[in-house]
Amino acid sequence: MELNQDKPIFQQIAETIEDGILTGSFKAEEQIPSITEFSVMYKINPATANKGINLLVEEEIIYKKRGVGMFVTAGAVSKLKEKRQTQFYDAYVSKLIREAKKLNISSTDIIAMIERSYDNE
Amino acid sequence: MSSLRIEGVSKSYGSTRALNDVNLTFEANKIYGLLGRNGAGKTTLLNIINNRVFADGGRVSFDDEDVRENERIQSKFYFVGEKMLFPDSMKVNKAIKWTAEFYSSFDKDYAFKLADLFELPLKKKINSLSTGYKSIFKNILALSVNTPFVFLDEPVLGLDANHRELFYKMLIQKYSDNPAAFIISTHLIEEVANIIEDVVIIKKGEIIKKESKEHLLSQGYSVSGVAAKVDAYIKGKSVIGIDTLGGLKSAYVMGKREADPDPELDFSALDLQKLFIELTNS
Amino acid sequence: MKKLLNYQLSTVWPSFLAIIACYTVLFILGGFTLVVSNGSSEMQVNGMETTAVIVCFSVFVAGYGENMRFAIQSGSTRIKIFQVSLINLIICSACLSVIAQIAILINGIISGQEGNIFLSLTSMLYQTDQGLTVAICESFVFIFAVLMAAGMAGIFLAAAFAGLGKYGRVLLAAGVPFFGFVLFPVIITVLLVKAPIFMQKVFELLTKIMGFESGNPYIGSLAVMIVAAVFGILAYLINRKMEIK
Numbered sequence: 001m002e003l004n005q006d007k008p009i010f011q012q013i014a015e016t017i018e019d020g021i022l023t024g025s026f027k028a029e030e031q032i033p034s035i036t037e038f039s040v041m042y043k044i045n046p047a048t049a050n051k052g053i054n055l056l057v058e059e060e061i062i063y064k065k066r067g068v069g070m071f072v073t074a075g076a077v078s079k080l081k082e083k084r085q086t087q088f089y090d091a092y093v094s095k096l097i098r099e100a101k102k103l104n105i106s107s108t109d110i111i112a113m114i115e116r117s118y119d120n121e
Numbered sequence: 122m123s124s125l126r127i128e129g130v131s132k133s134y135g136s137t138r139a140l141n142d143v144n145l146t147f148e149a150n151k152i153y154g155l156l157g158r159n160g161a162g163k164t165t166l167l168n169i170i171n172n173r174v175f176a177d178g179g180r181v182s183f184d185d186e187d188v189r190e191n192e193r194i195q196s197k198f199y200f201v202g203e204k205m206l207f208p209d210s211m212k213v214n215k216a217i218k219w220t221a222e223f224y225s226s227f228d229k230d231y232a233f234k235l236a237d238l239f240e241l242p243l244k245k246k247i248n249s250l251s252t253g254y255k256s257i258f259k260n261i262l263a264l265s266v267n268t269p270f271v272f273l274d275e276p277v278l279g280l281d282a283n284h285r286e287l288f289y290k291m292l293i294q295k296y297s298d299n300p301a302a303f304i305i306s307t308h309l310i311e312e313v314a315n316i317i318e319d320v321v322i323i324k325k326g327e328i329i330k331k332e333s334k335e336h337l338l339s340q341g342y343s344v345s346g347v348a349a350k351v352d353a354y355i356k357g358k359s360v361i362g363i364d365t366l367g368g369l370k371s372a373y374v375m376g377k378r379e380a381d382p383d384p385e386l387d388f389s390a391l392d393l394q395k396l397f398i399e400l401t402n403s
Numbered sequence: 404m405k406k407l408l409n410y411q412l413s414t415v416w417p418s419f420l421a422i423i424a425c426y427t428v429l430f431i432l433g434g435f436t437l438v439v440s441n442g443s444s445e446m447q448v449n450g451m452e453t454t455a456v457i458v459c460f461s462v463f464v465a466g467y468g469e470n471m472r473f474a475i476q477s478g479s480t481r482i483k484i485f486q487v488s489l490i491n492l493i494i495c496s497a498c499l500s501v502i503a504q505i506a507i508l509i510n511g512i513i514s515g516q517e518g519n520i521f522l523s524l525t526s527m528l529y530q531t532d533q534g535l536t537v538a539i540c541e542s543f544v545f546i547f548a549v550l551m552a553a554g555m556a557g558i559f560l561a562a563a564f565a566g567l568g569k570y571g572r573v574l575l576a577a578g579v580p581f582f583g584f585v586l587f588p589v590i591i592t593v594l595l596v597k598a599p600i601f602m603q604k605v606f607e608l609l610t611k612i613m614g615f616e617s618g619n620p621y622i623g624s625l626a627v628m629i630v631a632a633v634f635g636i637l638a639y640l641i642n643r644k645m646e647i648k
Contacts, residue, residue, distance in 0.1 A: 036294065043286070045315065045316050045317065045318050046296065047318050172480065174646045174647070192478060198478065206472035208414070208469045219477070222406050223406055223407075223477035223479075
């Protein structure tokens, strides 16, 4: 997973973990890699990794067990789905609409595209 | 925890003012980027802190004690500069052995493990190492010494991509396992940008920025798009740099983004290297 | 700092072994001792002493700069380095002096001079004749002093060299030999011719200071130690302000 310049790094770390949880790579009550492991993997400052993790701790997606490590909370998946659903419009749809408008693609065309491909993707 | 305080430090070499009234504090257990162009004064500052060279004015203190000619304090710092001060005929393994003698917290096993990892030949004379391997040698000492403050001057000079990646990873691992203050002096900013927590930018002997990287980058943004639209947007704003390509323009602005800007303008965060270039261009 | 001293001694040790090895080789070659003893026994007698002085000077002029740089690299201070170098010099001078005395003794025994088996520089200069133990003692002290002066001169030159800029160094590197081998002899010769009485006075003063007149090697040793101290003080002053870049 590559880091880019668009978003703050700590946010990207949080999102990477979230993706991992949503896809099932990190299962509920399972341990996730340590702050050090994340820092070394992405070549970032541990404080940055910690900040990303803390975001998830605040949202109760992750919890820390002293002396042991960090774990995925039970119900994290449903929490994340809820959160992402709320963010879906801003994260994807408004961008989609803006780009479509730039290219003169009508809303009817967009809907047609979606209906055509939804089952295939 | 003790901090390294630099107060009013100035240094001239003949008629050249290398450092001018530098005021700075390095706190414990942080990774700092000391960024500056060639000849900006980074090495002079490091030399003064590490008792190689004396400041003309001002004071460098640690634990409220002057660091100059102070063995107790100097034993808490470690610095290998560009010019290596090891005896000509000394071999790598002997250098490791003697450094371990002088610094009680030095981890010899770790040093030899790193030497193996980087494929550093132990029986070779230090002076006969290539530029890249000289850097690797210095880095291994810096990573093994475990003093509260470690200074690295251009640590990836001459390193190939593989070794650079390995170095950064080992540095982060070491910092995580044994927190210490690491001050990395470099002009190669891209790679080191994610690793540093605080930034010090030095320009022509003066400190122009000293704050957390996050804070520094949050203070500005880049706006790009059609030249006319960008020009309209940046009117009255604090612009630190502009790039033009045909009819497209990118401007680097310090300040807060407006709410609801023109949707045809693209906004993105400043990246450290770009910010550095714009700030240090004369 | 003991570690610094350990380090410095470890660098000096090889040179010592080298001298002992050289002398042993010459000694084993045997013929060298006998051949020379007939024609010019004085030269062979002083061989070890001269070698010791040259070695002491060389070791310190060559080693001081390197030691200084490495010590700074290892978190030490200039004052500490100077102090440790001084201790190092004292140890080296003592050891070399002992080695020299042993060599002179062995030489004397081998070359089988009648009566006097201990022909050292000191015994020659001071013509004392109070038995073997006294002669060895006096020789040890005098050579020790000379070695201290030689080593200190080495340290001073090393410090001056390190402390000077590019041009200063060229001046020093060319100037010292030039002065020693050309300028100084010329000045002496000129003075001898143009101001013989002055030179006579100088010569008398020198003889007095060095204890030749009274035949007291301890006075001479003291004079030489003072020379060493002067070099030392100068070296220390240069040392304090030295920048290592």
